[in-house]
Amino acid sequence: MTRSFTVTARDPVSSARTGVLETAHGAVETPAFMPVASQGSVKGLTHAVLEELGVGIILVNAYHLFLRPGADAVAALGGVHRFISWPKPVLSDSGGFQIFSMSPLVKVFEEGVRFASHLDGTKIFLTPEDAVDVQAKLGTDIGMCLDYFPPYPATETTMREAVERTGRWAARAKRRHETRESPQQLWGISQGGVYPDLRARGIETLMEIGFDGYAYGGLGLGEPKSQLFEVLEKGDPLLPRDRPRYLMGMGYIEDIYEAVERGVDLFDCVLPTRNARNGTLFTSRGRISIKNVKYAADPGPLDEACSCYTCRTFSRAYLRHLFERGEIASAILNTIHNLHFYLDNFRRIRQSIQSNSFSLLKKSIRSESGDSKEETT
Numbered sequence: 001m002t003r004s005f006t007v008t009a010r011d012p013v014s015s016a017r018t019g020v021l022e023t024a025h026g027a028v029e030t031p032a033f034m035p036v037a038s039q040g041s042v043k044g045l046t047h048a049v050l051e052e053l054g055v056g057i058i059l060v061n062a063y064h065l066f067l068r069p070g071a072d073a074v075a076a077l078g079g080v081h082r083f084i085s086w087p088k089p090v091l092s093d094s095g096g097f098q099i100f101s102m103s104p105l106v107k108v109f110e111e112g113v114r115f116a117s118h119l120d121g122t123k124i125f126l127t128p129e130d131a132v133d134v135q136a137k138l139g140t141d142i143g144m145c146l147d148y149f150p151p152y153p154a155t156e157t158t159m160r161e162a163v164e165r166t167g168r169w170a171a172r173a174k175r176r177h178e179t180r181e182s183p184q185q186l187w188g189i190s191q192g193g194v195y196p197d198l199r200a201r202g203i204e205t206l207m208e209i210g211f212d213g214y215a216y217g218g219l220g221l222g223e224p225k226s227q228l229f230e231v232l233e234k235g236d237p238l239l240p241r242d243r244p245r246y247l248m249g250m251g252y253i254e255d256i257y258e259a260v261e262r263g264v265d266l267f268d269c270v271l272p273t274r275n276a277r278n279g280t281l282f283t284s285r286g287r288i289s290i291k292n293v294k295y296a297a298d299p300g301p302l303d304e305a306c307s308c309y310t311c312r313t314f315s316r317a318y319l320r321h322l323f324e325r326g327e328i329a330s331a332i333l334n335t336i337h338n339l340h341f342y343l344d345n346f347r348r349i350r351q352s353i354q355s356n357s358f359s360l361l362k363k364s365i366r367s368e369s370g371d372s373k374e375e376t377t
């Protein structure tokens with residue numbers, strides 16, 4: 001296994017760290033945020049805008065690309081980077097989450113999972129080996145193991161079975177991955193919900209198998225935040241310090257600060273992009289809903305503290321008008337702002353860790369904004 005991750009700075013008073021994640025398509029500075037491009041496109045934005053915003057890595061979804069246009073089709077077109085014309089790192093989710101959350105008629109066997117396509121009901125059987133093969137065909141820089149998780153909340157017995165099965169599937173995925181000469185990395189996903197012992201068992205099993213990176217899966221499904229943070233706190237000393245850690249699908253900024261403090265390096269979430277399309281915007285003073293009538297005659301920028309194209313150029317009144325008229329430009333301009341807001345927070349997080357001031361930054365974010373404060377409409 002080639003060394004693909006280097007820690008470059010550590011916060012003296014917490015587990016926060018900066019690092020460089022090397023991939024076949026370049027390096028990513030961590031902590032990093034991956035905008036979600038499920039179908040190979042960050043909704044509303046061209047890749048040129050992503051580059052301008054400083055996006056270092058995106059996430060595509062193997063489940064969606066496997067259904068349409070198909071992994072073989074993407075491979076025939078030169079792999080995902082060439083197919084979507086994105087030269088930088090790409091991580092693919094294995095599809096486990098989509099199968100267990102979106103597909104009807106899911107049935108799990110030791111061999112794999114049978115489900116019906118959410119598009120047309122076609123029955124599909126997917127094994128952990130298939131998930132590796134699909135991602136190899138896509139040619140992403142980082143592939144994820146197929147994991148199994150039960151719906152939240154799960155009993156301890158159900159969760160134990162899920163952890164054990166996820167471990168066995170991870171071992172099979174690793175064996176399949178090793179049959180290929182490829183620069184693609186394979187990362188393991190731990191399950192265990194918020195049961196500390198099961199989560200620890202899940203992590204230990206993955207580490208015995210050995211992966212390029214380790215993800216926390218099955219979180220952010222409605223469990224209390226205190227329990228989620230406890231999982232990260234207990235996972236931190238268990239996980240190898242020289243491998244990247246990825247918290248899957250979690251994305252309120254205030255939670256991201258908590259996770260970074262507990263040693264997490266990589267994040268993805270649909271929140272900034274999906275909320276942008278719904279007219280919910282993250283600002284330095286909390287979340288706002290641009291459709292609020294009070295913005296109808298407001299000539300000010302969306303966020304005085306933001307330097308993005310949207311805030312530099314347009315008024316709240318215009319952004320509200322675009323949203324109310326259902327203009328495509330509304331989704332575009334709102335997404336530019338929300339992604340800039342996220343990426344800017346990650347830049348500040350990295351800088352603060354490097355200058356030993358992460359805890360100060362975290363405190364200032366909590367008191368000045370934050371994310372917890374939501375405007376009522």
Ligand SMILES: [Zn+2]
Nearest residue numbers: 306308311337
């Ligand atoms: Zn802005």
